[in-house]
Amino acid sequence: MIPALALYGIQKRFGATQILRGVDLAIEPGERHALIGPNGAGKSTLFNLIAGGARPNAGRIDLFGAEITRLAPAAITRRGLARSFQTTSVFARLSVFDNLRCAAMLAERDRTRWWQRFSGSSTVDARAGQVLEAVGLSARRRTQAGTLSYAEQRALDLGLALAGGAHTLLLDEPTAGMNRAEAARAIELIRTATAGRTLLMVEHDMDAVFAIADRISVLVQGRIIATGTPAAIRADAAVRAAYLGDGFRA
Numbered sequence: 001m002i003p004a005l006a007l008y009g010i011q012k013r014f015g016a017t018q019i020l021r022g023v024d025l026a027i028e029p030g031e032r033h034a035l036i037g038p039n040g041a042g043k044s045t046l047f048n049l050i051a052g053g054a055r056p057n058a059g060r061i062d063l064f065g066a067e068i069t070r071l072a073p074a075a076i077t078r079r080g081l082a083r084s085f086q087t088t089s090v091f092a093r094l095s096v097f098d099n100l101r102c103a104a105m106l107a108e109r110d111r112t113r114w115w116q117r118f119s120g121s122s123t124v125d126a127r128a129g130q131v132l133e134a135v136g137l138s139a140r141r142r143t144q145a146g147t148l149s150y151a152e153q154r155a156l157d158l159g160l161a162l163a164g165g166a167h168t169l170l171l172d173e174p175t176a177g178m179n180r181a182e183a184a185r186a187i188e189l190i191r192t193a194t195a196g197r198t199l200l201m202v203e204h205d206m207d208a209v210f211a212i213a214d215r216i217s218v219l220v221q222g223r224i225i226a227t228g229t230p231a232a233i234r235a236d237a238a239v240r241a242a243y244l245g246d247g248f249r250a
């Protein structure tokens, strides 16, 4: 099977410092994959490379078998990979529903030919409505996005990625800044709203990781030291040893 996302020998240096030392990873379509590891291991750097925010010094990144290594972020987004849970993509003065419509409209524009675009907005509205429900914001449909709570804005941001048609999602610490109850709700929302799509997420809350991940990879000092099911990772001696005395929050 062609992986949804495949990394081959990814290396990244900042100046003389080697941050990623040859990362290989293959994520199956529809898989929920968690990337864990100590602070400073290179997790966010790896996400940035995948999303096109920077280029690796060596290695290749494929999305459904097509190389994306040197594409610009917008081109990678158009191919269906979205980096989410960054509130910056929300239009603060538009309603929640109109934010979702904008995302759906942009996706539609990329998919259709110009003479088909004026045939009405029913697909766009239908898609926005579906996503509104999926991310649990039906009661906030007419609310100005900028006035939502922090957790709600993050839910909307996930909704924007979904409305935009992303089939592969990168979530970097989606529950950061949330209390335990909000975090648990956010994880449940991510699990249900992204069903059927491919998910790669960095998360420190191990309860959340075990609740959502099909497989887990452990990044330590720029290398993946283990990949496996939650049960296998929990039992892995090397993983346990790597965390002794470092800043990992388990």
Ligand SMILES: Nc1ncnc2c1ncn2[C@@H]1O[C@H](COP(=O)(O)OP(=O)(O)O)[C@@H](O)[C@H]1O
Pocket: 014, 019, 037, 038, 039, 040, 041, 042, 043, 044, 045, 046
């Ligand atoms: N743009 C950059 N320039 C220089 N060093 C960086 C840059 N981005 C990240 N780093 C360094 O790379 C290392 C890995 O950072 P990061 O990928 O954010 O780790 P993680 O997300 O796993 O906590 C850290 O030591 C960090 O200081």
Ligand SMILES: [Mg+2]
Pocket: 043, 044, 045, 172
């Ligand atoms: Mg990080």
